[in-house]
Each structure stands twice: as structure tokens, then as C-alpha cells.
Amino acid sequence: MKAPQITVENLKKGLFRINFKAMGCPCEIQFRCNNPQTAEQFRTAALDWVNAFEQKYTRFKEDSLVSEINRQAGKNWVELDAEAEALFDLCNQFHFITQELFDPTTLPISKIWDYKATVPRIPSQEEIEAAKRLVGWNKVEREPGRIRLTKPGMGIDLGGIGKEYAVDRVSLIAKDFGLENVLINFGGDVAALGSPPQYTHWHVGIEDPGKPGTCWGSLALQDLCVAGSGDYRRFFEIDGKRYGHMVDHRKGYPIANKVRHTTIVSRTCTEAGILATAACLLGEEEGMELINTFFGAEGCIHTEFKRLDSYAIHQYMVSDN
Template sequence: MRKLCVLLFSFSCLLSIGQLERRDITVKKTMKLMGTRFEITVVAPNEEIGYLDIDEAVSEIERIEKIISSWDPNSETSKINQNAGIKPVKVSPELYGLIERSIKISEITDGAFDISYASMDNIWKFDGSMDSIPSEKAIQSSITKIGYQKILLNPDERSVFLKDPGMRISFGAIGKGYAADRAKELLSSKGVKGGIINASGDLTTWGTKVTGEKWLVGIANPLSKDKVFSWMPIIESSVATSGNYEKFIMFKGKKYSHIIDPRTGYPTTGINSVSIFAKQAELCDALATAVFIMGKDSGIHMINQIDGVEAVVVDSNNKIHKSSGIIFDTNP
């Protein structure tokens, strides 16, 4: 009997040691979703479980894309666009909520963010084919169908109606952030300890690294995209960046961004990049575009009025501006 007890004790000790030695690992996968580059990172007990978790996140993002895509003729969003000026379209609570929140952001930003920007005629080209700026008449004509006030919501019917024929809505400036939030919520609800959903620079995190350290995001040096001038800890939070490093045109020595002000029809000038920090990637995504359009002074003033939101703006002279709650750390 004594020998059996000793054997049992030894076996339980081995189990305890094995449990102590087991370590979570980081699993990462990069793929193209929603027409852009997604990188999903999870903390998992092993590689197999990690990839299963990532597959679930991918399925959630693909599900959202089928609802909000303006390119898929069968999506709810496309049905709204197809019935512009004709009749209201009843939609899912999910899409109705996203449109409702988008309109509220439009109100806060005085129309700098506007999902009806998709109604704009495509007169600006950023593929090198333009040899002159469009005429004032063409620019003014291009924005006649834009206006978040023309997106009519009926909460009783849960319907959406675009008032003018030819109007369109698109979630290009908020959809990736929303998808990242939903993928994070799904994995977190399933017990995934930590991770990052990075939608081409719009990212959200939860938990910590395997080591217990905070997730860090680097703010690129405006003089060199490959260098970081500051590291920001991201704790259960999100960040999104809008920039004109790659898509812009030059006319008479002036740089015009591919981000166009939906209120005027003109490309934005004066800013190279905007990074927004907040709890939800959806809000970060939308406000990064809005601040880019509003300009550094108006944009940062607005951000300073919103609890839990911060901004870093790099102007066209590569000077860095920040909201009141940002403290830079140059050590990773």
C-alpha cells in the first residue's frame, strides 16, 4: 500500500510540474479580407487551437462584409443604394445600428465624416492620369448627392431611405474598424486570453502578450515610415491611422491627399497622417478620417472634447501635434 501511495504521489507531482511548464504561445496569420490586409494574432495554448480561433475571427469578418459591402449586389447595403430615391429598405438591427452611429459621428464632426461620400462623382484620379485640377463647376456638381442629413432612418420600421436618386452609402471609412471590433468581441467571448486584430493599420487589442506585457503600437516617424519615434501602450483599446504617404497628387508644388472632404469636393491638404486612440476601432477608424479632413487645429480641439479619445497628428511640415492626454514614450 505504501508503494502505491508513493507512486501516486510521484505521478501527481509530475502532472503539476508539467502544468507549470506549459506555456501559452502567440499564433499569427495574415490574409486578405474586405479588400485589404488583415493580420490576426491570438494568445493560445497551442498552435492548433490558435489557428482555429483565427478561423472563427475570419468567418466573423466575412459575415460582416456580406452585410456592409457596397460592391456585393446582394448585400443589405447594396439594396439600400439600389433603392435610393425609390423606397425605404428594412435592414438587420446590426446594419441599422452601424448607420445610426455613423450619422451621429457625422453630426459630431460637422459632416467631415459622412458615409454618403460614396455618392461623389469620381472626378479626382490618384493613379497618375490627371494633368489638371477639375473645374470648380465639376467639383460642385460631384457632391450634390452627398449629405448625411439625406439618410432617413425609421426606427419603428427599422428601415433606411436615401432621399435622392443616385445616392450611395459606403463604409470604407468605418467598416474595417467595425469588423475588427466584432472579431475581437467574438474571440474574447470564447475565452481567448489576448490578441490583436489589425485591419491594415486599424487595430484593436485585448489581454496582454504571452509574457504579460502590454501590447505596444509604434507611431511612425514622419521622415521615415520604417522608423518609430514613439511607442504607445494599447490596453484593451484600439488605434487607427489615416495617411497620405502613398496616395496623393502634386499640382504646382502643392500636395493633395486622396482623402476628399465630402462637404467641398476638394482633397485635403496640410496633414500627412492622423492616428486616433479609443476603446473601439470603429470610432478610431471614423475619427481618423474626420480629423484628417477637419485639419489639425479643429480636429484636435474636437478630440479634446471627447472622453476616452486621443489623437496624434503629423502635419505637412512633418511637425507632430497631439491631444491633451497623449504622453510619448521613445523606449519600446
């Protein structure tokens, strides 16, 4: 992971920018700071934390904690440190809050619906049913300081919480350094603390799922987070039918409810991201009901043909096209 050094020129402009790639996506941190030494120390601390987090919790590295947990499925307990235990506590909390829509154990289903395959295929019903039997947070055993997947073939994937959790943690690191005006953007999952120079709010563009690469509008945010979820970029087609990368683990199939993208504004990025995914799984009516009844959250749902807004999302909108 590499990022440009902090320079005096940045200081003169009043805004530092750090750009790097991590967790499979472009990442950017913008922040105001009047001390180049503090800016450099924060840069180092933030990058070191993100790098360590990715190494520990990715399922794509054999020596990660998540890979070890998955390797021991149906066999042995795996020891957890305090940070890992807190992260799995958070998973447990959101599994309950979303009525099991958020579930970190959906890896077996994700594997059989591999949209990245050179030749994607539709799995058989037998494969789907077998994968579904391996999914369920209630099948995970936890004791203080350790965790165990009870069935061989089970697997944890923290892709539904990882980037958002990282945004929140880097926000806390920024506050530890006394930084009050920070924008953290990890692959479109954003925390907006304070404000940029000469403005009262950070402006965050929201991509139009019907026209990827363009924005349908932007949100003015201060001390809030925004995250989105959707399948309009990652999918495959077979015989004219579209199969998105978001799989409903309750049914074992990619979602097919016409929702293309959901955007959520909330108090934490983790909360925003998990609510966005849950709303996509529920569909437009139930998804909007979830958003409207969740304290502190606002959002909008894009379907193939329209956009639905929560009661008070307009208070954040800069432009509404």
C-alpha cells in the same frame, strides 16, 4: 480568404498568429490560448465573420447590401436586418458627434476625385457642385428595418468605418471564446486586448508619414485601440500640386491644411478611426482641440513640418523620436 491552420507548434510558443487579406488590406490576429481546439474555433469564427461582413457591406460587389442601397437611390426602400440597422445607427451617432464631419454618403465626391485613375484629373467646378448636392446624411431616410437614399445618384460608402468596426466586432468574438490577450490589426487599425507573452502591454508601431515604411515611435497599449488617418500614401499630382485621397465633403476638394496623418488612441477602434479622420479634416488647431476635448481619447497630429500631441498621449509612448 485563406489563413494558415492552427498548429500545436503555435501552442508551444504561447502565441497564435492568423494572417490573411480582407477589406483591401493585410490583416493579422495574434492571441494567447492554451487550448488548440478553442484556438481553431476562434480562427474559424473570426474569418467567417470578416468574410461575411465584407461581402455584405462593400460597395465593390454588385450583390452587396450597400450596392443594393445605392442602386435604389431616389427610388425604393431597402430592407435591413438587425445587424445592418445597428451599423447605420452607429453611423448616425458619429455623424452627430463629429458635427457632420463623418458622413457615409460622400461617395459621389469620392468618385469624381479618383486618385486610382490611370490618368487622374481635376473635376470641373460644375461636377464638384453637382456631387456636393448629393451628399448629406440628412438626405437619408430611415425607418425601423429599412433605409432609402432620397436622390438619384446618391451613394453610401462605409470605407470610413468598415475596418474599424470589424476590428471591434472581432474583439467581441474573441471575448466570446474566453480569449483575453489578443491583438487585432486590420490594415493598421488595431485593438490591443490584455498583453502578449512575457510583456505587460502590446507595442504598436506608428508609421512616420515623412518616411513611409518606418516608425517614429510606438505605443504601449492594454485594452485600448489605435487607428490612424492620413493622405501621405494615396494621392496624385498635377502641375506640381498634390491632391490627396481624403476629400473634405464640405468643400468638395481634397484636404489642403498641411495635415499628413493623425493617430488616435481610444476605447474602441471605430471611435479612434472616425476621430482620426475628423481631425484630419479640421486641420491641426481644430483637430487637436477635438482630440483634447473628446472623453477617453488621446492622439497626435503630423503636419508637413511638425507633430502636435494631445495632453496625455505620452503615457502610451514607448519611444518618442
